[in-house]
Amino acid sequence: MSESKVAVVTGASRGIGKACAIELAKAGYDVIVNYAGNEEAANKTVAEIKEITKTNPVAMKFDVSNKEAVEEAIKEIIEKYGRIDVLVNNAGITRDGLFIRMGEDAWSSVINTNLSSAYYVSNPVVKIMMKQRSGAIVNMASVAGVYGNAGQANYSSAKAGLIGFTKSLAKELGSRGIRVNAVAPGFIQTDMTKDLNTEKIIEHIPLKKLGTPEDVAKTVKFLAVDAQYITGQVLGVDGGLVI
Ligand code: NAP
Secondary structure: OOOOOEEEEOOOOOHHHHHHHHHHHHOOOEEEEEEOOOHHHHHHHHHHHHHHOOOOOEEEEOOOOOHHHHHHHHHHHHHHHOOOOEEEEOOOOOOOOOHHHOOHHHHHHHHHHHHHHHHHHHHHHHHHHHHHOOEEEEEEOOHHHHHOOOOOHHHHHHHHHHHHHHHHHHHHHHHHOEEEEEEEEOOEOOHHHOOOOHHHHHHOOOOOOOEOHHHHHHHHHHHHHHOOOOOOOEEEEOOOOOO
16 A cells, blocks of 8 residues: 555646645645646646655546546556545536536536546445545536526536535535535636636626635635544535525
């Protein structure tokens, strides 16, 4: 079994996931940097982590919306390391559009990538965490899952689902030493939000600025590592957007 603690971060090649991988590595975890297709970005995340920590990160390609691919990947991780201490279910996509024009493909792809993925990845991970009698899961929800968003019926449903998933797992797994929390970011500067009209959005944010991936990552690290008596919570990282 690996002597270092191990963290799996899905969608860690870019954006919020990358910042979470860096933050957990700074806390001493060997991080599995999952990605969907962007190998160059994933390798860059790994190289950056190696530059600033003494940990051993690895990039690992698998599609979180593909149950078989996920099962194989988690099996490989457990065979190699013998443990998983932290899981961050972060990978996500948007396929925005008004509901009356939302095709089934836009609905299913967002539900599968943002919500079913959490079931696929967490299921085998929870089994090893139960054997360890310890572990922490952080799910990447969104303000859209808390208060809805026009043009995001698919995304809001997936993120609201993640919140119910978080609370249910927290209740089931607390007695096994496993904590499960979620963060609900507001508008964070990443590829996902690069085409939005930020001037208009900022008017509604009490702190009058967008968040950074590091703002979210520090909260994820807090919930995963420091917050040993916190479970089942949804922590907003949104500059006060949802109060
Ligand atoms: P991003 O910059 O677009 O990065 C998305 C990441 O997810 C990439 O690493 C991507 O991998 C990976 N990914 C996408 N589909 C995947 C799949 N099927 N399997 C494995 N990995 C996959 O997004 P972000 O803004 O950092 O968002 C990260 C999470 O935060 C998402 O769940 C998002 O919904 C949530 N969130 C974001 C905001 C925001 O304002 N940005 C706000 C609230 C919540 P590749 O690089 O290989 O494509």
